[in-house]
Amino acid sequence: MGGVGILKQLPVYSASKNASKLYGTASTTSCIHSCKLLIVGGGTGGCSIAWRFVNKLKPRDIIVLDPAEYHYYQPAFALIGAGIKKHFSRRPTMSVLPPKTCWFRDHCAEFHPENCIVKTQCGDQIKYEYMLVAMGVVNMYDEIPGLRKALDDPKSGVSTIYSPRYCHKTWSCLQRHCGGHAVFTYPYYGGKCPGASQKIMYLADDYWRKRKFRRCTSISYHSGKESIFGVSKYAKALEGIVASRSISTNFCSELVEVKPGEAVFQNGTQTTAIPYTFLHVSPPMCTPEPLRASDLVNSSGYLHVDQYTLQHQKYPNVFGIGDCAGIPNCKTAAAIAPQSRVVEENLTQVMSGKEPTAKYDGYCSCPVLTSYKRGVLTEFKYGKTICETFPWDQSKESRLFYQLPVNYFPRLYWNKLIKGKWDGPAKLRKLINPTGRC
Ligand code: UQ1
Numbered sequence: 001m002g003g004v005g006i007l008k009q010l011p012v013y014s015a016s017k018n019a020s021k022l023y024g025t026a027s028t029t030s031c032i033h034s035c036k037l038l039i040v041g042g043g044t045g046g047c048s049i050a051w052r053f054v055n056k057l058k059p060r061d062i063i064v065l066d067p068a069e070y071h072y073y074q075p076a077f078a079l080i081g082a083g084i085k086k087h088f089s090r091r092p093t094m095s096v097l098p099p100k101t102c103w104f105r106d107h108c109a110e111f112h113p114e115n116c117i118v119k120t121q122c123g124d125q126i127k128y129e130y131m132l133v134a135m136g137v138v139n140m141y142d143e144i145p146g147l148r149k150a151l152d153d154p155k156s157g158v159s160t161i162y163s164p165r166y167c168h169k170t171w172s173c174l175q176r177h178c179g180g181h182a183v184f185t186y187p188y189y190g191g192k193c194p195g196a197s198q199k200i201m202y203l204a205d206d207y208w209r210k211r212k213f214r215r216c217t218s219i220s221y222h223s224g225k226e227s228i229f230g231v232s233k234y235a236k237a238l239e240g241i242v243a244s245r246s247i248s249t250n251f252c253s254e255l256v257e258v259k260p261g262e263a264v265f266q267n268g269t270q271t272t273a274i275p276y277t278f279l280h281v282s283p284p285m286c287t288p289e290p291l292r293a294s295d296l297v298n299s300s301g302y303l304h305v306d307q308y309t310l311q312h313q314k315y316p317n318v319f320g321i322g323d324c325a326g327i328p329n330c331k332t333a334a335a336i337a338p339q340s341r342v343v344e345e346n347l348t349q350v351m352s353g354k355e356p357t358a359k360y361d362g363y364c365s366c367p368v369l370t371s372y373k374r375g376v377l378t379e380f381k382y383g384k385t386i387c388e389t390f391p392w393d394q395s396k397e398s399r400l401f402y403q404l405p406v407n408y409f410p411r412l413y414w415n416k417l418i419k420g421k422w423d424g425p426a427k428l429r430k431l432i433n434p435t436g437r438c
Contacts, residue, residue, distance in 0.1 A: 030123040033104075035063040037347075038118060038128035040108050042066035042093050044333055044418060045321035046134035048340040049347075051420035054098040056348065062101040063126055065108055065118065071096045072164055073413055075333055078196050079406060081161035081170030081280075082203035084372070088164060089410055096418055108135070111294035113315045130317045130347060133296065133303050137190060137285040137323045137331070139163060146258035147281060158258060158279045161200050162192070173278055174204055179216030180277025182208075183263055185255045188224025190285035192323065192331040195366035195378065197282040198228070198238065204280070205245050206371040219247045220274070222265055224254040230330070231384045234368075234376070237395035241370055255281060287324045302326030307382070308359040309346050310339060316350060319343050327362070328382065334365035337417055337424035344420070363387065363424055367405040375401035379425075387436035389425040 036057055039046045042064045050064055073089035080088065097103055107121035118126045139162055141148040150158035151166050157177070159170040184201040186194050201221060208214040221228075221242065228242065228249060229235040242249055250265070253272075257264035258281070262273045286292065287301050296312065298304040303320035304313045307327040312318035321339050323331040339360050346356030362382030369375040374397040379388050388394045394401065416422035429436055 030125060032125045032127065033063065034127040035102070036061040036129045037063075038126055038131045039064045039134060040066075040118065040131065041134035041136060041322075041324075042068065042071060042097060042103070043134060043136050043322065044336045044413075045136075045340060045343075046132065047071065047096055047418040048336065048420040049132050049134065049321065049343055050101050051098045051418070052340065052344040053347075054100055059100040060102055063104055063128075064097055064101055065104045065106060065120065065126065066093060067105055067107045067121075068093055069105075071418070073333075073410055075196075075405065075413075076410060077161045077164065077167040078199050078203075078369070080167045081159070081174070081200050082207065082369075082372075083171045083174065084203075084406060089414075090164075091414070096414075098419075108288075108290050110290055111296055113294065113296055113312075113318060116317065128317075130351065131319070132343065132347070133291065133318065133320045133324060134322050135288050135291055135324045137192070138288050139283040140190075140286055141283055143284050144255055144258060144281075147255075147283065150258045150260070150279070151281075156260065156279075157277055158281065160281045160283060161196060162282060162285075170200065170280060173280075174207055177204075177208065177217070177278045178213050180218075181275055182217055182219045182278040182280075183274060183276040184219070184221045184280045184282075185263075186221070186223040186225065186282045187284040188254050191282055192285065193364070193366040194223070194225070194229060194282075195332070195368040197223075197280070199367075199369040199375075200280055201247065202241065202245065202368070202370045203372065204278075205247065210372075217278075219245070220250060221247055222250045222253040222255065222263075222274075224252065226251050229378070231378065231380045231386070233386055234378045234380075234395055237376060238368070241397070285323075291324060298326045300326060307362070308342075309356040310343050310360055311346060311350070311356050319347055327360075329360075329362045330364035330366065330380075332364050332366045333413065333417070334424065335363060337422045338363045338426065340417075340420060341423040363426070365425075367401055367409070369402055369405065370397050371402075373402055374399055375405065377401040377404070387429065389429040389433060389436075391433040 070090045076089040079085040109121045110119040150156040161167045186197045228238045253265045256266045292301045305320040342358045342360040345358035365379040377394040
């Protein structure tokens, strides 16, 4: 297998005497490492940038800092939750990083951007010339009293597709459900694209219809936001879909507590307890604690980068990518493709003493499966401008927009996006739908 070849070439520092603290061996000394490019986070953004720079820099000039053993294709969690896929789409982190880069299997503990140093949880220090912050976001289960306990209780009927830990539970809850009230939530703070929280709802509706449990099930969607989707064209289409499926919607309605059989929502000063037999939660999310504790973030706790160049506003040798970036885009995997191209260009320019000139246009795309046969494909950029790749109306449910996310995008992800070879569909759009509108 190709991965074995990479294993031999890729130095892994989790076995160093300090990193070994993670695994129980005490150590008192700390090591200082240095590199040209430090990438904090080996997810979609970090991995694609490591590949884009591996041939531009000298071997061992890149360090990737990430404690995760596996790299997950997150969009598949919704497919697992709906029983469309049975197994995770994941690969060992070691096998997805490019050869010659150093993987530090450790947590980032502290940022010291004024000295260009990152401290790791095991006490090592990494000195960098340039840094990419690609740490993503984390679920804040503990913001909602009772949520973690309910998620961990196999009989609670409470699950979430936003985690590899709980997405299989969604599928077992779906199968076990035989009537009652199914509740789906979306948070006000920090949620990723609302598409995922809705696709699991449309799939649940379709599944229970097929199993003849839909007549004895009421479904309601509670969102902390003011509308079903932030872009009006897709909001209209999705409003039509929820109405046609007899799903009731509640906006500005935030989940604040989970009790056994009862979900508590807050709307302004009003609190309402809603009984449930099935509860799917999209937890509030935020950037990881060491990033929030640093002076790299804006007042919302997200990396303070320019929304176009993705360069840090205070530290010009720092760039950001992906979910942790404080930019007004939608957080999806598809958004990372053009971001990765922009970071490659701008970081290369900054490395050679020039000003960054490439600009991210805010592109984001989220396929929303609306049944086990069809879906819609949202695509838009900053200013909520629609930029559709295909020359027909993508807000109309179609079989192609079911097939693409289920069968084609995972391959595009593993073979192109994380290898830094996919800049997004802009070139394809120029060919087949030059105006980007329908
Ligand atoms: C995309 O580029 C991408 O990355 C591989 C996805 O995977 C998560 C997507 O879901 C989507 C929608 C895109 C956009 C690509 C096209 C062809 C519209």
